Amino acid sequence: MRPGAALHANGEARMEFIATQLVNGVAYGVLLFLMSAGLSLIFGLMNVVNIAHGSFFMLGAFAALSIERWTGSFWLALLLSWIPAVAIGIVMERVFIRKLYGRGHLDQVLLTFGFTFVFVDLVRWIFGADIRELALPDSLTGVIEMGGIIVPRYRLFLIAFGGVVALLLWLFLERSRVGAMVRAGVDDAFTATGIGINVPVLFAAVFALGVGLAAVGGTVAGPILGLYPGMDIEILIPAFIVVVIGGMGSLRGAFVASLFVGLVDTFGKAYFPDFALFMIYLLMVVVLLTRPQGLFGVNRA
Amino acid sequence: MSAGARRAAGWVLLIAALALVPLSGTYVTGLAAEVLVFAIFAMSLDLLIGYTGLLSFGHAAFFGVSAYTVVILGLQFGLSGWIGVAAGILVSAVVAAAIGFFSIRVSGIPFLMLTMAFAQLLMAISIKWRSVTGGTDGLSGFQRPTLFGYSLDNRALQFYVVATGFLLVLWFLRRLIASPLGSIFIGIRENEQRMRAAGYPVQRFKLVSFTLAGALAGVGGGLYALQNAFVSSDILHWSLSGDAIIMVILGGTGTIVGPAIGAGMFLLLKNVVSSHTEYWLLWVGIIFILCVMFLPQGVWGWLRARRFGGRTP
Amino acid sequence: MAARAALRRPDTVSGDGAAPESAASQRYGVREEKPAAPASLLRTQALHKAFGSLVVTRNVSLSVNAGERHALIGPNGAGKTSLVHQIAGQLAPTSGRIFLREQDITAAVPEARAQLGIGRTFQKNNLFRGLTMRENVRLALQAKRRGWYRALRATAADRSQRAEADDILAQVRLTDDLDRPVSSLSYGEQRQLEVAVALAGKPAVLLLDEPTSGMSSAETDSMISLVHSLPAELGILLIEHDMKVVFSLAHTITVLYYGEVLASGPPAAIRDNPKVRDVYLGLGH
Numbered sequence: 001m002r003p004g005a006a007l008h009a010n011g012e013a014r015m016e017f018i019a020t021q022l023v024n025g026v027a028y029g030v031l032l033f034l035m036s037a038g039l040s041l042i043f044g045l046m047n048v049v050n051i052a053h054g055s056f057f058m059l060g061a062f063a064a065l066s067i068e069r070w071t072g073s074f075w076l077a078l079l080l081s082w083i084p085a086v087a088i089g090i091v092m093e094r095v096f097i098r099k100l101y102g103r104g105h106l107d108q109v110l111l112t113f114g115f116t117f118v119f120v121d122l123v124r125w126i127f128g129a130d131i132r133e134l135a136l137p138d139s140l141t142g143v144i145e146m147g148g149i150i151v152p153r154y155r156l157f158l159i160a161f162g163g164v165v166a167l168l169l170w171l172f173l174e175r176s177r178v179g180a181m182v183r184a185g186v187d188d189a190f191t192a193t194g195i196g197i198n199v200p201v202l203f204a205a206v207f208a209l210g211v212g213l214a215a216v217g218g219t220v221a222g223p224i225l226g227l228y229p230g231m232d233i234e235i236l237i238p239a240f241i242v243v244v245i246g247g248m249g250s251l252r253g254a255f256v257a258s259l260f261v262g263l264v265d266t267f268g269k270a271y272f273p274d275f276a277l278f279m280i281y282l283l284m285v286v287v288l289l290t291r292p293q294g295l296f297g298v299n300r301a
Numbered sequence: 302m303s304a305g306a307r308r309a310a311g312w313v314l315l316i317a318a319l320a321l322v323p324l325s326g327t328y329v330t331g332l333a334a335e336v337l338v339f340a341i342f343a344m345s346l347d348l349l350i351g352y353t354g355l356l357s358f359g360h361a362a363f364f365g366v367s368a369y370t371v372v373i374l375g376l377q378f379g380l381s382g383w384i385g386v387a388a389g390i391l392v393s394a395v396v397a398a399a400i401g402f403f404s405i406r407v408s409g410i411p412f413l414m415l416t417m418a419f420a421q422l423l424m425a426i427s428i429k430w431r432s433v434t435g436g437t438d439g440l441s442g443f444q445r446p447t448l449f450g451y452s453l454d455n456r457a458l459q460f461y462v463v464a465t466g467f468l469l470v471l472w473f474l475r476r477l478i479a480s481p482l483g484s485i486f487i488g489i490r491e492n493e494q495r496m497r498a499a500g501y502p503v504q505r506f507k508l509v510s511f512t513l514a515g516a517l518a519g520v521g522g523g524l525y526a527l528q529n530a531f532v533s534s535d536i537l538h539w540s541l542s543g544d545a546i547i548m549v550i551l552g553g554t555g556t557i558v559g560p561a562i563g564a565g566m567f568l569l570l571k572n573v574v575s576s577h578t579e580y581w582l583l584w585v586g587i588i589f590i591l592c593v594m595f596l597p598q599g600v601w602g603w604l605r606a607r608r609f610g611g612r613t614p
Numbered sequence: 615m616a617a618r619a620a621l622r623r624p625d626t627v628s629g630d631g632a633a634p635e636s637a638a639s640q641r642y643g644v645r646e647e648k649p650a651a652p653a654s655l656l657r658t659q660a661l662h663k664a665f666g667s668l669v670v671t672r673n674v675s676l677s678v679n680a681g682e683r684h685a686l687i688g689p690n691g692a693g694k695t696s697l698v699h700q701i702a703g704q705l706a707p708t709s710g711r712i713f714l715r716e717q718d719i720t721a722a723v724p725e726a727r728a729q730l731g732i733g734r735t736f737q738k739n740n741l742f743r744g745l746t747m748r749e750n751v752r753l754a755l756q757a758k759r760r761g762w763y764r765a766l767r768a769t770a771a772d773r774s775q776r777a778e779a780d781d782i783l784a785q786v787r788l789t790d791d792l793d794r795p796v797s798s799l800s801y802g803e804q805r806q807l808e809v810a811v812a813l814a815g816k817p818a819v820l821l822l823d824e825p826t827s828g829m830s831s832a833e834t835d836s837m838i839s840l841v842h843s844l845p846a847e848l849g850i851l852l853i854e855h856d857m858k859v860v861f862s863l864a865h866t867i868t869v870l871y872y873g874e875v876l877a878s879g880p881p882a883a884i885r886d887n888p889k890v891r892d893v894y895l896g897l898g899h
Contacts, residue, residue, distance in 0.1 A: 049410055096594065100593075100594075105409060105410070106350075107593055107597065109410075109413070110546070110593045113546075114589035114590040117582045118587060120582065121580045121586070124580065125583075244410065244414050248411075275429075277421075278422055278425045281421050282418075284415070284418055285418050285419070285422075288415055289406065476765070476768070477766070480766055482764065482765045483765070483769075484749070484753060484756065484769050491742040491744050492740065494704070494724075494740065495741065495811070496753075496757075498702065498704075498724055498728055498734060498740075499725075499753065500728030501725055501757050502725050
């Protein structure tokens with residue numbers, strides 16, 4: 001349905017249109033969550049701002065592309081694409097970021113900003129600048145009819161996948177010992193060291209987890225967004241908007257804000273195509289001016 | 302040689318070097334003019350980053366708004382480029398004050414994102430408002446003004462005008478940093494909480510710094526318009542803001558001359574590397590990373606520390 | 615102790631303390647009434663601060679008069695620094711009020727309170743680390759003067775500010791090579807500089823947060839004599855753990871325990887107070 005037509009269509013068509021946007025919005029929200037959860041964890045625990053987070057999204061997607069090309073299987077790609085990204089992430093953390101822990105946000109922002117240039121040109125060099133496609137297996141293509149509404153199977157898969165990941169993440173943080181250590185570290189890294197938590201290893205692990213989530217996000221985003229060297233920035237800015245709106249360091253905030261931003265962006269594009277790109281900027285401006293610390297933000301010293 | 306004499310000698314050398322540039326042909330002159338325009342842009346950004354401690358990702362907004370003002374006033378109202386530049390500086394100052402007023406309510410990453418958001422919103426307006434701004438195609442056909450009867454279409458004259466602007470901005474920044482107002486900006490960068498505890502209305506000064514920086518970026522934008530006689534919405538893209546940040550860091554944040562040197566390095570790198578490979582971003586990234594890791598004070602900061610053992614701007 | 619006898623107390627009749635006879639009373643031979651006790655310089659009223667269920671300040675009312683040296687003591691975690699943060703404005707109380715010269719400043723931001731006459735040092739050195747000693751003090755001085763917006767005039771040309779900064783540094787016994795950056799100073803020197811920066815603002819009330827923390831015995835003695843030499847009309851609220859410092863300086867002592875005022879009064883009364891003894895059992899003295 002043409003965007004403008006939404007406002008004039010009859011009831012049933014409008015319902016269907018809204019339902020479609022709803023599904024798309026939540027699906028986009030899932031992608032944003034996979035990105036912003038990692039960003040928030042890394043910031044919350046390590047007080048590190050990772051501007052290169054979008055690069056890992058991109059690296060995951062292209063790794064999946066390669067794996068699928070070699071093995072012919074989407075599922076294998078999904079299963080394994082996080083590995084190269086996490087490997088690069090661990091090297092980046094140990095060799096570069098670790099040296100900057102004392103130096104404050106500015107230097108980390110700058111360092112990771114520099115890495116975005118390196119990663120994007122590497123991808124361009126290896127894969128070229130054209131938009132690539134990540135093929136879907138038959139089980140995920142096509143549509144399903146649900147309650148009279150036609151929904152693409154893959155979007156449903158994405159939503160379910162996102163829900164599962166969110167649940168696993170929550171279980172990990174709330175119920176496992178390592179998760180408790182992460183939460184303790186988020187609260188107070190200094191004291192955490194004092195009670196015997198191996199903070200450097202924990203940092204490396206959380207950074208790996210964060211960029212791993214981003215890489216998985218890139219993989220599942222592939223079939224919808226397409227793969228191209230600029231996809232890192234395309235997802236990074238909305239992801240940062242989510243983190244800022246949700247509150248830096250808050251996982252709950254990331255979850256709520258991802259859905260919120262995903263829906264606003266999708267419905268915004270549907271009803272105001274002229275201002276599509278900038279609805280979420282506007283949203284962030286409004287949130288920051290009324291509640292500077294974000295929805296669930298904590299005021300860090 | 303006393304410090305005063307050394308400084309005077311520095312100015313003389315600089316002016317002499319700039320005066321001789323047009324002798325090296327139109328390509329070098331054009332490149333040098335581009336470097337100087339971006340040097341002004343980078344130096345204005347350093348007032349925020351290096352001296353007040355505010356990392357803004359939307360500085361291109363003020364550069365672009367000024368350039369648009371010059372071109373639009375010229376095309377729509379037939380106003381001379383000189384009037385355009387003056388108006389451009391004023392407009393960029395006003396826009397900076399407006400954006401700054403809202404942005405300084407937050408700090409850190411939210412500030413970074415907010416300044417970027419405002420700049421992106423401006424870019425959206427410039428893309429959509431095709432009738433006035435020409436959208437992504439931009440506005441061409443701007444007539445450069447004349448100076449003492451000579452048209453600014455002459456590359457050498459263009460360069461001298463830009464160089465004069467650069468020298469004026471350099472002089473102004475030097476005086477500013479050494480002044481009470483400058484010391485307040487530096488104090489805010491060093492320890493904002495202590496400044497408050499001492500009685501300074503910090504928010505007000507952040508706004509002053511933001512506005513001044515925007516106005517100076519407007520000087521650069523106006524000169525850009527005079528030089529290129531063309532403007533499009535690309536000038537408002539956040540990647541231009543990112544480029545400026547790279548220039549500031551490469552050259553040396555917290556120094557006055559550093560960003561100018563950084564602008565030279567960046568543009569030189571871009572021109573040289575891109576003629577050999579299309580992957581020049583990779584090299585910029587690598588050099589930038591090395592700079593942040595091992596030369597955080599920038600090239601000029603490092604040179605200055607070695608040769609003068611400390612503080613000279 | 616002998617030292618205490620030399621300290622001036624606000625309600626004692628002494629040559630400096632009484633108001634001079636007005637011209638009217640001199641002309642008409644009218645004996646003026648002794649002026650009532652001056653309104654307090656700084657006063658908190660039922661100050662209360664809670665972080666959720668954690669109460670760090672519970673119904674604290676205390677006052678500091680001009681010229682009074684008021685010590686605030688208590689075990690770690692008693693909420694002393696939180697109290698100072700609330701008085702100086704870095705922390706907003708949950709309820710209660712703060713008065714400076716009987717003017718309600720509870721809602722005022724830190725910079726406004728500083729302009730009204732509150733000066734403070736910080737428990738952890740909070741200086742301009744990248745700047746020189748002299749510039750640290752000069753910045754604090756400049757805050758109380760006009761000329762902030764002079765954008766083209768060099769500060770270096772202002773000799774009077776530089777001389778004044780040097781004077782203040784001399785007051786805190788810092789005289790050598792004042793162009794050294796703060797980062798090159800010893801810890802003790804930085805503590806002294808903290809006091810200098812606070813003094814440079816010419817406060818009416820000075821809040822000193824553990825000025826001798828981390829200092830050697832000699833440095834502590836030096837700080838004690840420094841505080842002794844501070845202007846007499848200054849009201850000082852002094853947080854301290856070192857009892858030697860407290861008993862050699864204080865006119866009044868307030869003991870804080872779990873955020874609440876346990877006892878308040880002249881040093882002798884505090885020393886003999888059994889509740890205070892209980893709290894400090896095992897902490898020496």
